[in-house]
Amino acid sequence: ANCTVDPAAGTNTCSNQSSPVEAPLMKPGATDAFINYAPSPWINVQVGQYLLPFTMEARSSDNTTPFLERSLVVRNLGAPFTRDIGAMVWGEAPNRFVYYTVGLYNGDGPNRTNADSRFDLVARSFIRPFATDARSPFKWAQIGGSVRYGSRDPKQVGYDVPSLTTQAGYAFWKATYTDSLNRTLHILPSSEQGAVAAELFVPFDRFDLSGEFVYTLQNTREAVDGYQLSPFTERLGTLKGYGYYVQAGAWILGSRDIVGGAPSYGKPLHLDFNRPVTKATRGLQALVKLEQLHLSYAGATRGGALDPKTPNGDIDVTSVSVGLNYWATRHLRVGINYVGYLFPDSAPLTPSAAGGPVQTPSQRAVTPAQSLAKGADDGARDGGHALHEVQARVGVQF
Numbered sequence: 574a575n576c577t578v579d580p581a582a583g584t585n586t587c588s589n590q591s592s593p594v595e596a597p598l599m600k601p602g603a604t605d606a607f608i609n610y611a612p613s614p615w616i617n618v619q620v621g622q623y624l625l626p627f628t629m630e631a632r633s634s635d636n637t638t639p640f641l642e643r644s645l646v647v648r649n650l651g652a653p654f655t656r657d658i659g660a661m662v663w664g665e666a667p668n669r670f671v672y673y674t675v676g677l678y679n680g681d682g683p684n685r686t687n688a689d690s691r692f693d694l695v696a697r698s699f700i701r702p703f704a705t706d707a708r709s710p711f712k713w714a715q716i717g718g719s720v721r722y723g724s725r726d727p728k729q730v731g732y733d734v735p736s737l738t739t740q741a742g743y744a745f746w747k748a749t750y751t752d753s754l755n756r757t758l759h760i761l762p763s764s765e766q767g768a769v770a771a772e773l774f775v776p777f778d779r780f781d782l783s784g785e786f787v788y789t790l791q792n793t794r795e796a797v798d799g800y801q802l803s804p805f806t807e808r809l810g811t812l813k814g815y816g817y818y819v820q821a822g823a824w825i826l827g828s829r830d831i832v833g834g835a836p837s838y839g840k841p842l843h844l845d846f847n848r849p850v851t852k853a854t855r856g857l858q859a860l861v862k863l864e865q866l867h868l869s870y871a872g873a874t875r876g877g878a879l880d881p882k883t884p885n886g887d888i889d890v891t892s893v894s895v896g897l898n899y900w901a902t903r904h905l906r907v908g909i910n911y912v913g914y915l916f917p918d919s920a921p922l923t924p925s926a927a928g929g930p931v932q933t934p935s936q937r938a939v940t941p942a943q944s945l946a947k948g949a950d951d952g953a954r955d956g957g958h959a960l961h962e963v964q965a966r967v968g969v970q971f
Contacts, residue, residue: 602683602684603622603683603684604622604656604683605621605622605623605624605656606621606622606623607619607620607621607622607623607841608620608621609841611841613664614664614665614666614667615664615665615666616662616664617662617663617664618660618661618662619660619661619663619676619841620659620660621658622656622657622658622683622684623656623657623839624652624655624656624839625652625654625655625656625657625678625695626661626663626674626676626695626696626697626719626838626839627651627652627695627697627719627720627721627768627770628647628651628652628697628719628770628772628785628787629699629715629717629772629774629783629785629836629838630643630644630647630651630785630836631643631647631651631652631655632697632837632838632839633836633837633838633839634837634839635970636832636837636906636968636970636971637832637833637836637837639820639822639858639860639896639898640740640860640862640894640896640908640910641740641896641908641910641964641966642740643655644785644818644820644862644864645739645740645816645818645864645866645890645892646785646786646787646816646817646818646864646866647785647787647818648738649735649737649738649816649866650768650787650788650789650814650815650816650866650868651719651768651770651785651787651789653735654681654682654683654735655683656682656683657678657679657680657681657682657683657693658678658679658681658683658685658686658687659676659677659678659679659692659693659695660676660677661674661675661676661677661695662674662675662676663675663676666704668704668705669701669704670700670701670702670704670705671698671699671700671701672698672699672700672717672838673696673697673698674695674696674697674698675694675695675696676694676695676696677692677693677694677695678692678693678695678723679692679693680692680693680723680725680766681730681732688725688726688729688730688732689725689726689728689729689730690726690729691723691724691725691726692723693721693722693723693766694720694721694722694723695719695720695721696719696720696721697717697718697719697720698717698718699715699716699717699718699772700715700716700717701713701714701715701835702714702716710776710777710778711775711776711777712834713774713776713834713835714774714775714776715772715773715774715835715836716772716773716774717771717772718769718770718771718772719768719769719770719772720767720768720769720770721766721767721768721769722765722766722767723765723766723767724764724765724766725761725762725763725764725766727761727763727764727794727802727803727806728802728803729802730761730762730763731759731761731796731801731802732761732762732801733748733749733759733760733761734748734760734761734762734791734793734812735748736748737866737868737888737890737938739892739912739914739960739962740894740910740912740962740964741912741962741964743941743960743962745888745890745914745916745938745939745940745960746868746888746937746938746939748760748761749798750882750883750884751882752880752881752882752883753880753881753882754880756797756798757797757798758795758796758797758798758807758880758883759795759796759797759798759801760793760794760795760810760812760870760872761793761794761795761796761801762791762792762793763792763793763794763806763809764792764794764809764875765790765792766790766791766792767789767790767791768787768788768789768790769787769788770785770786770787770788771785771786772784772785773785774835774836776829776834776835779823779824779825779828780821780822780823780824781821781822781829782819782820782821782822783819783820783822783836784817784818784819784820785817785818786815786816786817787815787816787817788813788814788815789812789813789814789815790811790812790813791811791812791813792809792810792811792875793809793810793811793812793870793872794806794807794808794809794810795807795808795809795810795872795877795883806877807877807880808872808873808876808877808878808879808880808883809873809874809875809876809877810870810871810872810873810874810875811870811871811874811875812868812869812870813868813869814866814867814868814869814888815866815867815868816864816865816866816867816868817864817865818862818863818864818865819862819863819864820860820861820862820863821860821861821862822858822859822860822861823858823859823860824856824857824858825857825858825859826855826856826857827854827855827856827857827900828856830854831854831855831856831900831903832856832900832903854900854902854903855899855900855901855902856898856899856900857897857898857899857900858896858897858898858900859895859896859897860894860895860896860897860898861893861894861895861896862892862893862894862895862896863891863892863893864890864891864892864893864894865889865890865891865892866888866889866890866891867887867888867889868887868888869886869887869888870884870885870886870888870937871885872884872885884937885934886933886934886935886936886937887934887935887936887937888936888937888938889916889917889918889936889938890914890915890916890938891914891915891917892912892913892914892915893912893913894910894911894912894913895910895911896908896909896910896911897909904969904970904971905967905968905969905970906966906967906968906970907965907966907967907968908965908966908968909963909964909965909966910962910963910964910965911961911962911963912961912962912964913959913960913961913962914940914959914960914961914962915958915959916936916938916939916940916958916959916960917936917958918933918935918936918958919932919936919938919939919940919943919957919958920932920933920936920943920955921939921943921944921945921954921955922939922943923947925947925948925951925954925955926951929951929955930955930956940957940958940959940960941957941960942954942956942957943957
């Protein structure tokens with residue numbers, strides 16, 4: 574239901590429409606649903622819901638992302654919703670030397686109507702310096718950048734800033750907390766939102782190196798649970814910071830041709846019935862990746878007074894990942910990933926014993942160990958700064 578708050582009485586009135594407060598419902602729904610009009614390679618017009626063209630990995634197809642999930646940096650800072658509803662103009666040179674896209678998007682994520690009639694401007698471009706040399710081992714090497722800018726109306730947008738999560742979905746920083754009056758506070762996007770990113774991909778024979786850097790600045794506001802829409806705002810702040818990843822891959826069996834010579838960028842498939850059927854090929858790819866994330870939340874930099882429990886401070890994460898992908902065909906992949914996360918100086922919200930470690934502004938990220946009840950395992954609760962995840966997946970993809 575779509576609920577609005579009476580400014581005087583604080584009462585809710587609801588109707589059967591999408592709500593600007595609640596998150597999109599987790600139920601079967603469209604992922605990619607769009608129309609692309611292509612009068613020439615240089616000019617295409619695409620309208621619908623699809624992968625947001627911000628960063629290299631966010632735009633890469635779900636079928637070809639090297640690890641089972643997109644990188645910590647891309648998933649949390651670059652494109653937290655992954656997909657959005659909008660329209661873009663895009664194109665590339667016939668020789669694949671340069672690519673560009675510019676578009677307008679709702680900014681509210683997939684399967685959700687525009688909450689405030691404001692739009693995000695998103696643009697991305699990259700070049701392939703050696704694309705015109707068919708014999709160059711760096712033919713598919715690319716370097717580029719992205720920019721994203723938009724705004725959220727505090728009178729219309731009442732959903733939370735996305736929580737920060739690991740590859741397996743553990744939230745090490747949440748956009749809700751309990752204040753000194755024992756009320757649940759929500760951290761919401763408000764006013765200007767922006768981000769910039771840089772990308773690099775360099776293949777050589779059976780090896781490839783890739784990396785991305787993202788910087789984001791999001792204006793925020795805090796509101797009490799049930800009163801997320803203005804004028805019930807407690808304070809105005811910012812969430813800003815940066816992250817990067819560096820990744821290396823090696824094809825032990827086969828080559829990158831099984832998934833495409835370069836990272837995919839959402840180019841619509843084109844059916845050619847005259848093209849001969851190619852023989853199925855196999856591939857085995859080994860991966861390693863280093864990531865770091867550094868964010869800082871300041872709850873009242875733009876207005877209002879801090880609550881003693883406002884989680885001002887830094888969010889620091891370092892992760893190392895290794896992975897193995899076996900491609901039985903280009904449509905059948907078996908993958909296994911290990912990811913180790915380090916949250917330096919993480920500590921529980923309340924001390925396990927008098928004088929024991931307790932969370933400070935130097936680190937607001939928490940591990941599962943810090944969520945343990947007092948007395949369950951105080952050694953882990955006080956000193957557990959790491960998280961280990963192992964995932965495996967069998968995927969049939971077209």
